[in-house]
Amino acid sequence: VFQLSVPLNFLGSVYRELRQSLLDMETLFNLQKVNVTIKDDPSAQPLVLSKGGEIKFENVTFGYHPDRPILRNLCLTIPAGKKVAVVGPSGCGKSTLLRLLFRYYDAQSGRISIDGQDIKSVKLDSLRESIGVVPQDTPLFNDTIEHNIRYGNLSAPKDRVIAAAQRAHIHEIVQSFPDGYQTKVGERGLMISGGEKQRLAVSRLLLKDPPLLFFDEATSALDTHTEQALMANINSILREKARTSVFVAHRLRTIFDADLIIVLKEGAVAEMGTHRELIDRGGPYAELWSAQETLFNHEGEEVKEEIEE
Numbered sequence: 321v322f323q324l325s326v327p328l329n330f331l332g333s334v335y336r337e338l339r340q341s342l343l344d345m346e347t348l349f350n351l352q353k354v355n356v357t358i359k360d361d362p363s364a365q366p367l368v369l370s371k372g373g374e375i376k377f378e379n380v381t382f383g384y385h386p387d388r389p390i391l392r393n394l395c396l397t398i399p400a401g402k403k404v405a406v407v408g409p410s411g412c413g414k415s416t417l418l419r420l421l422f423r424y425y426d427a428q429s430g431r432i433s434i435d436g437q438d439i440k441s442v443k444l445d446s447l448r449e450s451i452g453v454v455p456q457d458t459p460l461f462n463d464t465i466e467h468n469i470r471y472g473n474l475s476a477p478k479d480r481v482i483a484a485a486q487r488a489h490i491h492e493i494v495q496s497f498p499d500g501y502q503t504k505v506g507e508r509g510l511m512i513s514g515g516e517k518q519r520l521a522v523s524r525l526l527l528k529d530p531p532l533l534f535f536d537e538a539t540s541a542l543d544t545h546t547e548q549a550l551m552a553n554i555n556s557i558l559r560e561k562a563r564t565s566v567f568v569a570h571r572l573r574t575i576f577d578a579d580l581i582i583v584l585k586e587g588a589v590a591e592m593g594t595h596r597e598l599i600d601r602g603g604p605y606a607e608l609w610s611a612q613e614t615l616f617n618h619e620g621e622e623v624k625e626e627i628e629e
């Protein structure tokens with residue numbers, strides 16, 4: 321869970337002050353958990369995505385408190401240009417894995433690399449510029465919808481902001497507001513729903529257009545129909561651009577078509593494979609699927625009325 325521990329009005333004022341500088345969304349996010357120990361190595365080099373963004377965890381052990389490991393000797397490879405899903409019980413370390421990739425924290429032992437470069441040896445700015453995240457809880461700034469989307473790319477022209485909103489299925493809703501893209505949202509503006517917030521976050525990410533994309537329960541607040549339409553758009557963008565993407569999801573129908581599904585249990589890989597392989601294996605994924613299967617068939621289509629958790 322990417323949690324915001326800083327009040328949104330603080331983020332709002334930080335946003336206004338820093339908007340002119342090229343701080344991006346995630347850097348601002350990072351202010352919530354200032355971790356002064358994470359700094360550039362003096363010999364740090366910019367990250368070079370020479371292989372299209374292959375991510376490797378090699379024997380990674382990490383705990384927020386060293387005596388309580390969350391990830392235990394974790395080994396996994398996220399292939400370049402593929403859609404990868406990370407699933408598993410609540411608290412098994414899915415969001416933690418994304419936080420380590422972003423270097424909110426460093427692992428206690430082991431190595432995390434992107435295209436062969438240890439993320440500790442690359443410039444933090446270049447690492448974070450290469451990654452875009454749709455977190456579980458998206459902060460909105462006390463500003464217009466346009467600025468909230470544009471935060472993904474401050475110099476983007478208006479037509480690209482609109483194109484990103486269209487692909488994130490939020491354009492029509494925005495147009496229905498009396499002030500359209502100039503509608504103020506956030507604490508002192510219009511309060512928008514959780515699902516609308518998620519779609520603004522997706523718009524932001526699509527506008528940023530980073531080589532590595534992470535989605536942490538990014539569509540959890542959407543109804544089935546909107547979620548499927550949005551996922552179809554995201555999938556086609558990922559395929560078209562051959563982007564490396566990682567989806568953390570509880571609802572398996574949003575990820576069953578992933579190139580690789582990694583099932584975590586207590587901070588280690590319990591099993592991995594495609595949906596078919598994992599179903600045939602009859603392990604934890606198959607169990608999880610069958611618990612949700614009454615609702616969805618193997619094509620991810622709804623077969624019964626959805627029961628909201």
Ligand code: ATP
Pocket residue numbers: 321384385390408409410411412413414415416417
């Ligand atoms: P969920 O599916 O519920 O989002 P998750 O698999 O993403 O869970 P994480 O958010 O990675 O789980 O958390 C893994 C464990 O680490 C949990 O036990 C959680 O309580 C703990 N944890 C998470 N963030 C912190 C933190 N900042 N400090 C201490 N412990 C934390």
